[in-house]
Amino acid sequence: MRLPLSLLIFLGLLVFIPDDSTASHQFEQSPEQPKVINATVPTYPIIAAMAHVFGKVEVEVETNAKGDVASAKAISGHPLLCGTSEEAAKRWRFELEPKDKNNRSLQLTFDFKNPSDVSCNVKPVFINPYYVEINFVYKLPEFSDTINHIPPESKGKRCPVHGELLKRDKVEIIYGLIEFKPEYLEAEKRLFPYANTEDYGGCVIDNVVNPCDGTEVQASPKYAEVLYCQRCRIAEAKWNKTHPWQRK
Ligand SMILES: [Zn+2]
Structure with missing residues (x-):
């Protein structure tokens, strides 16, 4: 599914969840490549x-004799993606x-997929044990x-x-176009300025659709905290009770 990312971010609706899951993966691999014990994305x-x-x-990673990564250096890629890649690479184990009990130099590839391709796939994809595709994952706040x-x-x-x-009280917020009669507004001012039995939220309720699963979430609040006077x-x-027709 393609959505303009700039729009999504402009709306401030998305929270991006970094996926730093750690997992072991079983793959056929060439005998000259050490087996991956731990891969951090x-x-x-x-x-x-x-x-x-x-x-x-x-x-490029250098392993130590135990199979841990002693050093990791990005040799290609965009600078904004290199730091996170190096950090993850340092947590790999082989x-x-x-016969390899000396340092080995190995190469990992992290393929960051186009972030405009909104992905519902939370898991990274291992193309092979040394090559991972990282999708952009998000969820609604x-x-x-x-x-x-x-x-x-x-x-x-x-x-x-x-x-x-x-x-203090928590009252329901009423949405929609509400026109109070002048008589009501006048009485409110004079007789019960702090009744605050409900709150008014404007004409429309803002809903946000999660493009991933189509679920809709109400972004507008349902309740408001207000101050009130019991006698109001x-x-x-x-x-x-005495002016039922004059309220709205
Ligand atoms: Zn009062």
Whole structure:
């Protein structure tokens, strides 16, 4: 699936999960190449994805006698991808033959795939034990279902009508076009300025679609934290009862 990455990033909807999973892989390989015991896949740097940088990085590693990587140096590839590749390469391990118990120089290839090809495949792909394709993986961030509408420094604030200390509450947010009657707005100002039985979130609910699996997530919060006065709420309920047609 192809989506313009710049758009996705502009919308700020995607969080990119680097995949630094460590795994062992069984492959047929040429006898002269030491067997890979541990292969760590580089993370796909967000900055590289945003800069639309991708492609192969070749890393030359030197093993020590135990099969650990003593040093790793990128010999080709984009600078934005070299650091992560070298870091990952340092965590590889090889099974050396007794005759190899001296340092060996080996070459790994990390192939960073085009980040615009939004990938639902979380796993990196081993083309062979020394060659890994790294896809760009993302998931939707989690949206908070509650927004704080309590102004700072409101502690100790009292209702100007009833003189009661304002309390905190979590109320539902109403979306859509709501037009209050002037009579209601006038009464609210005068009789129950801190009823705050619900909150208003504007005309539309923002939903975000995960292009990977098509699931939809509501980005707009469902609830708001507000300050209220209990006597305002009683006054509003009373007013609504006597003016049912004048509210909205
Ligand atoms: Zn009040």
